[in-house]
Amino acid sequence: MTHIVAASFLEKYDNLFTAFGTLVAGALIIFFFDRFLVRRATRLAGAITGEQGLSRDAATRLRFARRVIEAVVAIIVIAIALSEFDSLDRVGRAILASSAITAAVVGFAARQTLANAIAGILLAVVQPIRIGDLVTFEGDTGTVEDVGLTYTWLRTGADARLLIPNERLAGGIIRNDSIRSPTVSIEVSVWLAPDADEAQALEALRAIAGVRARIAESTHEGLRILVMGEPGPPSERLAREADLRATALGALRRAGVR
8 A cells, every 4th residue: 555655656746856856967967067177177287288277268268168068058957857847848848949939039038148148258268358367447457256157257456346247348448467468567647736847746756766757648637647667567566556656646745746
């Protein structure tokens, strides 16, 4: 009698157990694939370059590829699980068999999200920015922490996090201080009053060791002087610019220029 009840219970909820098993199997596939991909890529990079760990280029592409593959696997697994239920069978089969219709519907409803994802693929392939780069975007400067499917994470000097949509990042102007060169120029701007003696200001600034200065802009509000110091590592740019600004203002104050 117990055997009959157990068999009836399993038959009654067979689709539920199958769906749950499919989800668990999908989660395990994603977990083991993630670990395998990271280890394999790290080992392969070390064998090719002779260095430990991945380069910034490889780390950025690998992290983005992991997320794309995991998202695709998750969608397929969820679709298979849904197809186990009679009431959701049409939904599951539509997701699997009608990709064109699904893409049109999802694209219409989530244009912004898809645009960010496509821009993320562009950023991962072209790589105007990489994980670990010091970049400036729309006046905000920070280190790239992550390039996700839809957003890129920046960590500012104040340890704040900025989430920038990939579409906006791909279509904007980015200053990257960590690419193509091991050093970056150090420059700051100081403003003088309209009636200030610019010749005396330039003389005071140029007297600082390793500093160059020139008039960059003249408006009705005053004069903007560009002060340039010795190039340095990108990681030290913010601190060195702060020191240079303080030094320049101190020199102008001692010279009696405001």
